[in-house]
Amino acid sequence: MLIATWNVNSVRTRLSQITNWINDVKPDILCLQETKVTDNDFPLAPFQELGYEVIICGQKSYNGVAIISKFKFENVNKGFTNDIYKKNISIDFNEQKRLISADINGLKIINVYVPNGSSLNSEKFDYKIKWLKHLSTFLDEQVRPDDLVCLVGDFNIAPHDIDIHSPQKYEGGIMASKIEREALNNVLKGRFIDSFRIFEKDTGYWSWWDYRNNAYELNKGWRIDHIYVSKNLSSRLKSCVIERNQRENLQPSDHAPVLINLDIDNHDEDFFDDDDDLFGI
């Protein structure tokens, strides 16, 4: 089962690149961020024509998330759930469309677009940290111990120094600060693992390159897009790759897709069933 996340920086501008990539890779589930479009104007048909269902949670100009799936959706949540939501009376975290989740083919898929935060002394940074705390509470209440969970998206945080091309230059700054990393760890709380780091321990792998300063050509990137899976899925992970060639498209997104292959189609029980059938022949 192929599951992907991609900050596309406008689904309408990137539409043909996304459908081309779907035709090429044929993911089972694709989570999008920064769709930058209202639900009324979201281009559903191109994905439906490829045999996918779509759920969307968008707004005008900014933010916006969507999930595209070969399988049907159950228990769809757009934004934070009401029970969580009403506990915070100071900030309306559902105003900005940054969260969508659903149960898909036995998995709980949670797609996030974490706020960027601008700079450490800004109000936006304060919002980013509070948003992550809110997400942590959301997970506390939504996720059961035995759930099979994929928490994916653009986290706008490099988890470690090896996830930045020049860690000394950006040390302690936005997307690299201790405060953000601790807020992220509080979300993960030891219950999730970073799929990419199961397969690759080295530095030099990026999912985002700034449009400015020729960053892609100079390979000055950051790894800020992540696929976290619950620990009970770790033995099912077959691969995790960053599709960096998508950053070489004409008029590309500044992010590349991240893709995992999860072996949940062949449970042990199924193997036994197959064996029984074979012996019966």
Next chain:
DNA sequence: ATGGCAGAAGCATTCTGA
């Protein structure tokens, strides 16, 4: 310290992103 590049809104230029 600032801008650089890109998208949306909307028609000149501003806001936002990371």
